[in-house]
Amino acid sequence: MNAVLALAAQIGVPLIKQVLSGRIGAPNADLAGDVVEAIARRAGVGVGELPDLIDRDQPRAVDALRATEAAMPEMLALYxxxxxxQFALLQAEQKGHWLGWAWRPAMMWLLAFLWLWQLVILHVANAIWKVALPPADSTTLLGLTSVYMALYMGGHTLKDAMRVVRGRA
Structure with missing residues (x-):
């Protein structure tokens, strides 16, 4: 999105310029992605079409940038x-019983082991001991992983996957 950043610097929209240049929200790219999506939505194009719009119809892109800049204080406040x-939830979990937070990393390690078993360890064990241990059903393992990711990541993983499936990545 260098074209968007360059145009933002050129027309003087400082909040958008700071967010896209990484001075605000660098550890978390969600804010920059949301800003770019807001610009594209206001311009009436997809995110991937934004650089082309800047080349084709710069006044429309400038209007979208200025409208997004006007909404930036609200976006930053929501962010x-x-x-x-998130910080309050983290603190609350630390005060509660250890099972309140331990299920997430425990499930991550379990899923990591199950996938490692399914893809590597099982085949190595079968080759070394000349046995035919049956593999688990990959569909079930994928479903379990998907449900965990949807629960743990607040549905964002599922939402992003559906966006890719629908072709709006």
């Missing part, structure tokens, strides 16, 4: 509220 909520 900050989200981070505060």
């Amino acid at each position: 900050a509220q989200g981070l505060e909520g």
Whole structure:
């Protein structure tokens, strides 16, 4: 999105320029992605078409940038509220019983082991001991992994996967 950043610097929209250049939200690219999506939505194009729009119809792109800049304080406030909520949840989990937070890393390790078993260890064991241990059903393992990711990641993984499936990545 160098073209968007260059245009933002050229027309003087400082908040968008700071977000896209990584000075705000660098550890979390979600904010920059949301800003680019907002610009594209206001311009009436897809995110991938934004650089072409800047070349073809710069006034429309400038209008979209300025409209998004006007909405930036609200976007930044919502982003900050989200981070505060995540931090509050983390603190609340640390105060509670250890099972309140331990299920997530335990499930991650279990899934990592199951996939490692399915893809590597099982085949090595079969080759070394000349046995035919049956593999687990990959569909079931994939389903279990998908459900865990949807629960643990608040549905964002599922939402992003559906966006890719629908061709709006």
